[in-house]
Amino acid sequence: MTTSKSNPWIFCVAATVTIAVALSGRLAGQTAAVKSSGESSGSGTQWSVQVEWIDPGDLDLAHSFQVAIYENLLEELNKTKRFKQVLRAGDSKASELPDLLILKTTVVKYTPGSETQRAVTTVSGATKLTVQSQLITRDGKIVLDRTVQGNVLFFGSNLRATHNLARNIAKVIKQSEWLGSERLARYSPVI
Amino acid sequence: MSRLFVLKNHKRGCFGRHAVLSLWALLLCSSVGAWAQSTAPSANAPFTIGATHLLGFPNTKNNCNGSLTIKDDALRFAQDAKPGAEVKIASVQGVFLGSESKQVGGTPAKLGKAAAPFGSGRVISLFAHAKYDTLTLEYVDSNGGVHGALFQLKKGQAELVRNEVVARGVYSGSGEDQATKQSTSEVTHDDK
Numbered sequence: 001m002t003t004s005k006s007n008p009w010i011f012c013v014a015a016t017v018t019i020a021v022a023l024s025g026r027l028a029g030q031t032a033a034v035k036s037s038g039e040s041s042g043s044g045t046q047w048s049v050q051v052e053w054i055d056p057g058d059l060d061l062a063h064s065f066q067v068a069i070y071e072n073l074l075e076e077l078n079k080t081k082r083f084k085q086v087l088r089a090g091d092s093k094a095s096e097l098p099d100l101l102i103l104k105t106t107v108v109k110y111t112p113g114s115e116t117q118r119a120v121t122t123v124s125g126a127t128k129l130t131v132q133s134q135l136i137t138r139d140g141k142i143v144l145d146r147t148v149q150g151n152v153l154f155f156g157s158n159l160r161a162t163h164n165l166a167r168n169i170a171k172v173i174k175q176s177e178w179l180g181s182e183r184l185a186r187y188s189p190v191i
Numbered sequence: 192m193s194r195l196f197v198l199k200n201h202k203r204g205c206f207g208r209h210a211v212l213s214l215w216a217l218l219l220c221s222s223v224g225a226w227a228q229s230t231a232p233s234a235n236a237p238f239t240i241g242a243t244h245l246l247g248f249p250n251t252k253n254n255c256n257g258s259l260t261i262k263d264d265a266l267r268f269a270q271d272a273k274p275g276a277e278v279k280i281a282s283v284q285g286v287f288l289g290s291e292s293k294q295v296g297g298t299p300a301k302l303g304k305a306a307a308p309f310g311s312g313r314v315i316s317l318f319a320h321a322k323y324d325t326l327t328l329e330y331v332d333s334n335g336g337v338h339g340a341l342f343q344l345k346k347g348q349a350e351l352v353r354n355e356v357v358a359r360g361v362y363s364g365s366g367e368d369q370a371t372k373q374s375t376s377e378v379t380h381d382d383k
Contacts, residue, residue: 067339068339
């Protein structure tokens with residue numbers, strides 16, 4: 001008699017537990033779904049970058065320096081592995097990529113140095129390059145704007161300044177919080 | 192009779208002189224033509240020069256020595272006994288010259304200078320530098336992407352390469368790069 005009375009209670013408790021477990025599972029699934037969608041709209045987006053030709057500005061910068069900055073920049077950006085693709089200026093593939101940033105580099109200051117002077121005096125003859133680097137979206141919004149320097153102070157040829165500069169630009173881009181940030185998310189292209 | 196003989200002789204002598212003159216003229220013309228043909232740069236003649244690849248050429252290590260060859264419609268750089276890389280002359284958009292002054296001797300020389308007592312290594316640095324020409328090429332790949340390549344050549348040789356490339360219809364910039372001015376200023380500093 002007692003067992004027949006307790007049966008509905010047991011059934012109710014079992015039903016409540018089942019409903020609770022089912023609900024909690026569904027809730028967890030929803031949270032995971034939200035989380036994954038959040039990830040895909042944020043840092044999960046793999047951006048590509050197109051490196052524009054170096055703008056010498058008003059300065060009379062040698063073509064060899066412009067080429068060296070450009071080529072070193074492509075190499076260093078590839079090394080960072082932050083971008084899906086690193087494209088060259090004028091590459092026709094750029095039009096097919098939806099998530100594309102354009103890297104513009106303008107030379108702001110250039111001090112031509114001398115390797116011989118550096119070797120003889122140690123304290124003078126440094127080659128110094130200062131550029132303004134801008135990461136721009138397709139619609140012209142500036143995502144990153146930094147002034148970066150590349151110098152050769154003691155050892156190495158004058159062209160080494162271009163290598164140091166490219167490495168510094170890549171480092172700045174890698175360390176900056178632009179990727180996955182709210183700022184960039186606002187500029188993410190609508191497909 | 193004797194008069195006739197004299198006249199006849201005279202005529203023969205005149206004819207001989209003409210013949211010698213025309214033969215000489217013919218020889219002169221043919222030799223001048225042959226000389227002109229041998230000295231005029233033929234568009235298809237291969238041109239090879241030693242160079243150091245600094246950066247930018249496809250599938251080539253940076254800072255490696257080799258030979259730069261212009262043959263037919265391609266510009267080729269090859270390291271010794273290795274298959275080289277090439278770029279079509281038609282894809283070259285610009286060629287620019289420059290000049291650089293570099294310290295010679297590499298790392299051993301640097302170490303030697305550093306080890307020299309009382310900073311006397313600096314005096315060696317004053318004389319241990321050499322001037323080089325730089326050759327900058329701008330070219331495009333099949334996707335339209337812009338590339339740049341940089342070569343280092345012995346003083347005066349970059350101009351020869353540029354002339355060869357320009358002879359094949361490539362645009363050459365303003366001739367001398369700003370780096371030339373830079374090296375000039377460097378020389379003045381060195382002279383001080």
